[in-house]
Amino acid sequence: MKAKIKEAGDAIPAKTNIQTFSERTVPMIPADQQECTPRPEHPPERRGVSRSRVIEAAKEAVPVVDLADLLVGAGGLKRLGAEWVGRCPLPDHEDRTPSFTVNPEKNLFWCFGCLRGGDVIELARFAWGYGKSEVAMAAALLLREFGHELPARPDSWFGKNARQAPVRAAAEECRKRAFRRRTFRVLMAAYVARGIEDEDELRREISAAWEDWQGALRRIGR
Ligand SMILES: [Zn+2]
Secondary structure, rough: HHHHHHHHHHHHHHHHHOOOOHHHHHHHHHHHHOOOOOOOOOOOOOHHHHHHHHHHHHHHHHHHHHHHHHHHHHOOOOOOOOOOEEEOOOOOOOOOOEEEEOOOOHHHHHHHOOOOEEOOHHHHHHHOOHHHHHHHHHHHHHHHOOOOOOOOOOOOOOOOOOOOOOOOOOHHHHHHHHHHHHHHHHHHHHHOOOOOOOOOHHHHHHHHHHHHHHHHHHHHOO
């Protein structure tokens, strides 16, 4: 399971067509956040209109069978009547018999083993370890995984809703931080900065997005 999630993470840069990184956003990542110090947990996310747009966009853009196929792995899903069947890819279910089913017509999944089911967002949430209050983050990551852009610059929620993964060994964290910083620069910095003229606002947005980006990558083990 872990290996599959990593593969998914690797797919982000190749498939995403974010505009080129803008020079002026480079120094905006606060210097103190480039150190290898464990970060404190963030407060819970707040509700905002742009979050539901991200969720709707992800539901529309990514069929549940596509995510299931990614999670289960190539050849892992077999056609059985109207459904696809395979071993459950969810991290806390060790599925010996194929219990995991996807109905492409209804665009829903159901696992007879762990009794979980739902739409593509729910599958992403379970697979990547997001809580019920973090559906928008799961949806945003889903869009990125499949090479889609977020529908709008997610101002309010994107800056506030990430909870950081538990503190890890400092050396490992340091290596991962370099990866996060690099991918943030390439994929996110220019995107977040788009349309912001005010320098202070830009600094705040970049800083907040950087925190969220780290949180999101931590969840997929990067
Ligand atoms: Zn299951």
